[in-house]
Amino acid sequence: MTVAVHARSLVLRIIRQSRTRRLRRAALVVVAAAGTLAASQSMPAPETRLGVEEPLAATLGDQVDVAVTVYNAGLGLVRDVRQVTLPAGIADLRFLDIAATVKPATVHFRSLSEPGRLSVLEQNYQFDLLNPQRLLKKYIGRDVTLLRLRQENGSTREEEIPARLLAYNDAPVWQIGGEIVTGLHADHYRFPEIPGNLHSRPTLVWRLDNAGGRQHRIEAAYLAEGLGWNADYVLTVDRSDTRADLDGWVTLTNTSGTSFNHARLQLVAGDVNRVRDDQLMRDAMMEARVQQRAAAPAAFAREAFSEYHLYSLSRRTTLLENETKQIALLNGTGLAVRKMFVVNGQQMYYRNAQNPGSPLKDPVRVFYELRNDEKSGLGMPMPAGTVRVYQADSSGGVQFAGEDRIEHTPKDEKVSLQIGRAFDVVCERRQTHWERIADHVYEMAYEITLRNHKDAAITVEVNEPIGGSWQILSSTHTAARTDAWAARFEVPVAASGESVLRYRVRVRW
Numbered sequence: 001m002t003v004a005v006h007a008r009s010l011v012l013r014i015i016r017q018s019r020t021r022r023l024r025r026a027a028l029v030v031v032a033a034a035g036t037l038a039a040s041q042s043m044p045a046p047e048t049r050l051g052v053e054e055p056l057a058a059t060l061g062d063q064v065d066v067a068v069t070v071y072n073a074g075l076g077l078v079r080d081v082r083q084v085t086l087p088a089g090i091a092d093l094r095f096l097d098i099a100a101t102v103k104p105a106t107v108h109f110r111s112l113s114e115p116g117r118l119s120v121l122e123q124n125y126q127f128d129l130l131n132p133q134r135l136l137k138k139y140i141g142r143d144v145t146l147l148r149l150r151q152e153n154g155s156t157r158e159e160e161i162p163a164r165l166l167a168y169n170d171a172p173v174w175q176i177g178g179e180i181v182t183g184l185h186a187d188h189y190r191f192p193e194i195p196g197n198l199h200s201r202p203t204l205v206w207r208l209d210n211a212g213g214r215q216h217r218i219e220a221a222y223l224a225e226g227l228g229w230n231a232d233y234v235l236t237v238d239r240s241d242t243r244a245d246l247d248g249w250v251t252l253t254n255t256s257g258t259s260f261n262h263a264r265l266q267l268v269a270g271d272v273n274r275v276r277d278d279q280l281m282r283d284a285m286m287e288a289r290v291q292q293r294a295a296a297p298a299a300f301a302r303e304a305f306s307e308y309h310l311y312s313l314s315r316r317t318t319l320l321e322n323e324t325k326q327i328a329l330l331n332g333t334g335l336a337v338r339k340m341f342v343v344n345g346q347q348m349y350y351r352n353a354q355n356p357g358s359p360l361k362d363p364v365r366v367f368y369e370l371r372n373d374e375k376s377g378l379g380m381p382m383p384a385g386t387v388r389v390y391q392a393d394s395s396g397g398v399q400f401a402g403e404d405r406i407e408h409t410p411k412d413e414k415v416s417l418q419i420g421r422a423f424d425v426v427c428e429r430r431q432t433h434w435e436r437i438a439d440h441v442y443e444m445a446y447e448i449t450l451r452n453h454k455d456a457a458i459t460v461e462v463n464e465p466i467g468g469s470w471q472i473l474s475s476t477h478t479a480a481r482t483d484a485w486a487a488r489f490e491v492p493v494a495a496s497g498e499s500v501l502r503y504r505v506r507v508r509w
Contacts (some may be wrong), residue, residue: 056091056093059097063261066263067263071227074228075223076228078102078222078260081217082220086214087214088211092208093206095204095206099226099258100202100258106223107123107125107204109219111216111217112218113213118208122207124206135191140167141165142164147161149187226256226257231383232386232388233246235387236389236390236392241337243336244334244337244368246331251326253324254322254323254325257321259320263319265327269408270308270408300312300329311383336370340366341364341366342364342367342461344465349431360430361427362428362429364427365422366402367416368419369417371413372413373411381408382406386403386404387404387406389403401420429448432447432502433504443473443506446501446503446505450499457497462490463486463487464487466486466505468509469508470505473506474503477489479503
């Protein structure tokens with residue numbers, strides 16, 4: 001029997017034998033104190049009751065470095081370095097403020113200070129996040145206070161209803177008093193505490209075995225979705241349609257669930273195969289170590305990486321959660337451009353005799369073409385993206401002329417942009433001859449009229465997908481064989497003038 005229990009028994013005897021009220025009151029105070037002492041002696045310490053200590057936490061306040069590599073496919077590689085203090089032996093460490101879209105199977109942990117003396121025994125990704133519905137479901141089988149607002153005498157008061165949540169499938173089922181209640185409206189719920197298995201933010205928890213010192217600089221690297229980038233370009237063409245300025249921008253989007261402050265940023269341009277994320281992770285980690293040794297004097301330093309191109313920002317930047325950010329990528333001034341008017345025929349024209357009557361009208365498409373080389377003022381790989389074209393007007397301002405998307409374009413390749421259809425150029429087509437010469441052999445003739453209502457002369461490129469084995473028998477304009485099954489004609493058209501392309505072709509199918 002403890003000292004506290006002996007004291008309590010003694011005081012109770014004093015109470016029974018006491019003849020004055022003051023002495024009995026003093027004895028009761030002693031009894032209460034003895035009870036408290038007995039309870040404290042019988043209750044184990046919090047660490048003993050839980051069996052484990054509260055895990056240590058590494059937050060953004062402990063972060064000393066962060067690097068983000070963003071891929072075209074909405075994927076990012078995050079390398080997060082933090083300074084932590086760890087006890088010797090086995091301890092749990094919570095790694096907070098990570099991307100909510102982390103792919104747990106790709107997490108890589110290591111100590112940069114003592115790699116061989118800190119190891120991971122277990123890893124848990126806790127993503128059951130706190131919200132009102134999840135909190136309510138965690139209280140199934142437990143007591144909750146329901147609060148309802150009541151209007152009485154022109155004022156509002158809160159009514160508290162103690163209830164036990166029996167189930168929550170489509171809606172909550174309550175036990176109030178001795179009754180089972182459904183469909184009960186409550187303005188608020190009051191909970192005594194937050195369950196331990198609910199978290200305000202996604203958390204990685206490691207059980208670590210520390211055989212080294214207390215201070216460690218640790219790195220957590222992982223792949224996360226919700227990080228993406230694309231290139232956006234602005235091409236400003238002069239009034240003569242011969243020169244243009246090109247500005248390229250990187251547009252970054254972060255919906256990963258966390259911010260990356262003062263981060264080293266790298267971008268990978270290319271179509272990454274994501275069948276094996278583990279291999280991608282190893283490749284990306286290797287690339288990251290290589291890039292840590294590379295210098296980046298320009299805004300974006302570029303280099304070839306595997307079958308992709310890697311762009312490294314020479315300064316640090318911040319990617320806030322739910323933010324779109326633009327960073328300058330490239331610019332070129334006075335680029336040589338060529339404006340093109342293009343008519344593309346259709347294969348069905350050559351498969352049967354066309355019905356007589358009104359001529360067929362083919363759209364006249366408008367393109368700008370430039371070359372991505374040093375001579376033109378560019379000469380660097382251009383990531384896939386949208387090119388928006390503007391042109392100067394007579395008052396010196398610029399107007400939007402159209403847009404097109406380009407794929408990844410290596411240097412020394414052409415860039416062709418379709419900006420729309422010509423308003424003042426008309427193309428009409430007639431089939432003037434159709435004849436079956438022999439089995440599978442046909443002769444046909446076409447007349448293509450081009451009318452130019454512009455104040456300047458133009459040249460129209462007419463592409464004819466003839467198909468089969470073909471031979472031009474006669475034509476008013478020279479035909480170039482662009483493919484085994486296609487011919488191209490270059491047809492000049494004077495200002496406010498008209499030109500007619502006529503040709504006869506023999507085809508074997």
